Amino acid sequence: MRRRAAMRANPLEALLASEPFVLLDGALATELEARGADLSGGLWSARVLTDAPALIRAVHADYLAAGADVVTGASYQASFAGFARAGLAHDAAARLMARSVGLAREARDQFWAVEGKRAGRGYPLVAASVGPYGATLADGSEYRGGYGLSVEQLMDFHRERLACLIAAGPDLLACETLPCAEEAVALARLFTEEFPDARAWLAFSCRDGATLADGTPLTDALLQIDACPQIVAVGVNCTAPGFVTALITAARAVTAKPVLAYPNSGERWDAKTQCWHGHGDDFAGDATGWLAAGARLVGGCCRTTPATIAALAALRARLKAAASRG
Structure with missing residues (x-):
C-alpha cells in the first residue's frame, strides 16, 4: 500500500541555503509543565492536546517569537495504543494527532500574518x-x-500514526x-516503501559521544539509513550537551x-524518580562548538525554553553580521 502526501521535495532547503544554521525550537513538554500543565500519566505532553x-x-508562538525556524507538534508521546490505554477510541486518537499538527500550523500562520514579524525571516516550518x-x-x-522487537514489528507500530x-x-x-x-x-523502510513523498529528519538519543542509547555506534546506524532520500537530515537529540x-x-x-x-539543557532525567538533576549548560556557548563541528540545524530538547532559542537566535545574528562584514 502506497500513500501520497503533499510535502515539498526538501522543505529545509531554502532555510539551509539562506542561514548559517536552521534554528529549531526547544522543549515542548517541560515548557508546558513549567506553565502549569499536568503531564502525569503515560500520555505526557499529548495529554495537553485534550486538556489545554x-x-x-501559545508555546509554539513563543518559540516563533524567539526566532525558531521550525516548531514541532505535541505528538511525541501520541500513539493509538497509548491513547487506547487512556480510554480514547481510535477515531478520537486520530483527531488528537491531527490536532497536534493543526495547533502548530495555527501558531505559525498567526505569526506569519503579521507583516512586521517576517523581516529577515524565512517562512517557518511545522514538524x-x-x-x-x-x-x-x-x-x-x-x-x-x-525493545526486543523486529524491524517489521516496529514498522507495524509506526505505520498508522505516520499516515495520520x-x-x-x-x-x-x-x-x-x-x-x-x-x-x-523501520522508519526508513516505511518512507521508501509506503510514504515516498514524506520528508523527515531522524534524531537519535545517545549515551556518550559515539553510541546510541542501546550501545550501537551512531555511525553504524547512520550508514543503514543514509540511502533513504526521504530522510533530509540526521543527528541527535535528547542527549547530554557535552557529547x-x-x-x-x-x-x-x-x-x-x-x-x-x-540536546537537553544539561540536566539529567531520572526515569525512576521522575525528576531532573543537575544544572543547565551554557547552551549558546556550547552551540558554537557544534556549528564548528558541522551542525546545520540546532535547537533544544528537554528543559530548554524560548529564552534558550532566543540566545541561539542572537548567536545566529552575530554570525550573519560577521559574515556580512567579512
Missing part, C-alpha cells in the same frame, strides 16, 4: 513529532533501546529520540546529509 490545546499553541516506540511505554525505554500525522499536513516529520538502529531502519560535538563529528564522517543537534 491553547497552551500548546510533526514522531516519538520512538519506547516513548509510548512511559518508562524511559527511549533512553535504553533494546502526514495527512494533517506538516512540512516534515521529526522522528526523535530513537535509541536503536532497528527503529531508524554533541563528538557525535556531530562522527556523523559528518559518514553522511552528506545535513546534521542536526538539539
